Amino acid sequence: MILHLDMDAFYASVEQLDHPRLKGQCVIVGGSSARGVVSAASYEARRFGVRSAMPMFQARQRCPHGIFIPPRMDRYRHVSREVLAILREFSPQVEPVSIDEAFMDLTGTESLHGPPAVLAAALKSKIFGTLHLTCSIGVAPNRFLAKIASDYKKPDGLTVIAPDQVHEFIERLPIEKVPGVGPKTQARVAEFGIRFLGDIRKYSESALRASFGNFGSRLRELACGIDPTPVMPDTPCQSASSECTLDADTAETAVLARCLLEQAEEVAAALRQEGVKARTVILKIKHADFKLITRRTTFAPPTQSSKEIYDQALLLLNAYPLSRKVRLIGLGATGFVPADAPRQLALFTAEKTSRKGWEKVDRTVATIKTKFGEKVIGRATLQED
Numbered sequence: 001m002i003l004h005l006d007m008d009a010f011y012a013s014v015e016q017l018d019h020p021r022l023k024g025q026c027v028i029v030g031g032s033s034a035r036g037v038v039s040a041a042s043y044e045a046r047r048f049g050v051r052s053a054m055p056m057f058q059a060r061q062r063c064p065h066g067i068f069i070p071p072r073m074d075r076y077r078h079v080s081r082e083v084l085a086i087l088r089e090f091s092p093q094v095e096p097v098s099i100d101e102a103f104m105d106l107t108g109t110e111s112l113h114g115p116p117a118v119l120a121a122a123l124k125s126k127i128f129g130t131l132h133l134t135c136s137i138g139v140a141p142n143r144f145l146a147k148i149a150s151d152y153k154k155p156d157g158l159t160v161i162a163p164d165q166v167h168e169f170i171e172r173l174p175i176e177k178v179p180g181v182g183p184k185t186q187a188r189v190a191e192f193g194i195r196f197l198g199d200i201r202k203y204s205e206s207a208l209r210a211s212f213g214n215f216g217s218r219l220r221e222l223a224c225g226i227d228p229t230p231v232m233p234d235t236p237c238q239s240a241s242s243e244c245t246l247d248a249d250t251a252e253t254a255v256l257a258r259c260l261l262e263q264a265e266e267v268a269a270a271l272r273q274e275g276v277k278a279r280t281v282i283l284k285i286k287h288a289d290f291k292l293i294t295r296r297t298t299f300a301p302p303t304q305s306s307k308e309i310y311d312q313a314l315l316l317l318n319a320y321p322l323s324r325k326v327r328l329i330g331l332g333a334t335g336f337v338p339a340d341a342p343r344q345l346a347l348f349t350a351e352k353t354s355r356k357g358w359e360k361v362d363r364t365v366a367t368i369k370t371k372f373g374e375k376v377i378g379r380a381t382l383q384e385d
């Protein structure tokens with residue numbers, strides 16, 4: 001059995017926890033610029049129709065009396081690590097998938113913690129007792145169903161799908177609940193008369209492949225209750241990223257580069273917290289017409305330095321023909337290796353002595369920020385003039 005844990009309205013709940021006057025209020029966490037989007041909304045705010053990823057101006061329209069707060073990622077990451085530590089008390093087979101979600105393989109936990117439903121209840125009360133935050137948990141025979149189950153009774157939910165209930169559950173699972181089925185796919189499957197995941201079974205794999213490609217095969221598998229994707233505990237975190245919607249669309253490289261520098265610092269901080277180095281840097285650009293492009297580059301040796309991550313991202317940006325204005329820019333890092341992994345020395349290129357230097361600068365700056373506050377030190381190029 002596999003367990004999926006999802007923290008409830010995570011950022012908003014952490015804000016309510018840290019600022020008790022926000023309890024019971026419409027709390028909306030998101031970018032403060034005119035074009036920012038909602039990162040999280042408390043359940044009070046959701047009652048007014050505020051949703052994640054909604055533009056902030058729309059959230060303000062729907063919930064004018066809401067309390068709007070910029071995200072405090074460091075704090076959320078800190079709480080996230082505490083949640084993971086509690087999960088790992090129950091089993092080492094834990095795979096975090098985002099800051100507020102993780103999977104756990106329950107194989108072998110029964111003798112110590114009892115049946116899955118008992119373990120899940122104990123986990124929920126441990127998290128609430130320790131962190132005063134609620135989460136929703138789904139338990140099912142596979143990963144895909146566990147994720148759907150955690151969403152089934154939110155907030156503070158616990159849903160267990162026993163193996164003999166899988167068939168019935170799939171029969172009445174609305175097709176749009178299946179990960180990967182967006183509005184487009186939903187419209188197309190509707191033409192086939194498919195409303196529930198169970199309906200997929202009426203079609204052969206080849207018919208589904210003909211219409212939906214590889215995703216057709218995947219749907220067919222899921223409809224039969226099969227999801228072979230394992231929980232992978234050895235990759236505690238597989239990527240780190242940061243992005244921002246610009247205040248105004250721009251094609252100015254200098255403005256975009258400045259965003260990347262800020263994002264490189266955030267990404268490097270996340271790598272340090274995870275104790276990993278990255279081999280791949282990804283640049284993400286969303287144009288004013290919402291067309292999304294990504295460019296990636298892989299390099300050696302892996303790095304944790306904000307300067308190197310920035311340099312790689314800048315190379316990608318400069319190589320990209322910027323013919324139209326940009327609405328959103330983002331930077332990601334992936335291809336992680338443990339930071340303490342032994343490194344092969346370069347034979348023919350002289351090891352850059354600056355590399356270790358920049359990583360040390362990052363660490364020192366982080367220490368100073370922790371001690372004296374975010375604002376006391378930073379890159380000269382990022383100072384407001």
Ligand SMILES: [Mg+2]
Pocket residue numbers: 006007008009010100
């Ligand atoms: Mg969540």
